[in-house]
Amino acid sequence: MGTLLESFLKGKNLNENIAEKLDLFMKLVLEKNKVMNLTAITDEEEFEIKHTIDSLCALELIEQNSSLADIGAGGGFPSVPLAIVLPSVKITALDSTAKKINFIDEAAKNLNLKNLTAVTARAEDAGRGALKEKFDFATARAVAALPILVELIAPMLKTGGKMLLYKSSDKELKNSEQALKKINCALSEIKNYTLPNGDERVIIVIEKIAATPTAYPRQYNAIKKSPLWQFE
Ligand code: SAM
16 A cells, blocks of 8 residues: 555544555456456556545545445445445445446455445436435536536435535536526535645535425436536
């Protein structure tokens, strides 16, 4: 394990057992990455900064004993690092690609993560079906533009639930106020942070303040063609 991740974990009072699991997960991803496209990052130090540490920057925003869905989990970010560090939180990793979900499922077994479930589904279908209003929190990292994410995720949250949206800046929030009201959501906070390599990042926290109107989520084509707001 690199010294940057080691000192990040020390700063959060996280123990060696956690460090070992995070390290094993990185090795599982990099091994699988030889036969399947999970990440463009193959250097271990860069991986620890841009995947592991970045994933864990939402830690303080998530309550113990809650439920969390990770939308578009891909190779398991941020869901797997969060599941390693937050054993009391029931995490569901969701992605539309079955191969990626099978990898997360295998990794959860390897790492003995009893709090992590992996589900193959499109977010917009899950939000109308089995996963409607099921979660206290939802995360999404590198999945879609903010106006698309809000519509995909809001239906899956309980009222009062929060989405934690990992972004490189808050510029996609521009012109969002009225549109967020329309879907019964509101901006709660913006967490700014700097990764150990100096990269600036934000986590945009949006709260679901009342049940999602039945018109949402629309079919993906309609969401993409006519997103809730335009930010440029
Ligand atoms: N979150 C991971 C990360 O930060 O490394 C993976 C990001 S990857 C670039 C985006 C993932 O979102 C892909 O695996 C894709 O299959 C998934 N995805 C995109 N739209 C989706 C949707 N509507 N429902 C479910 N998964 C979706």
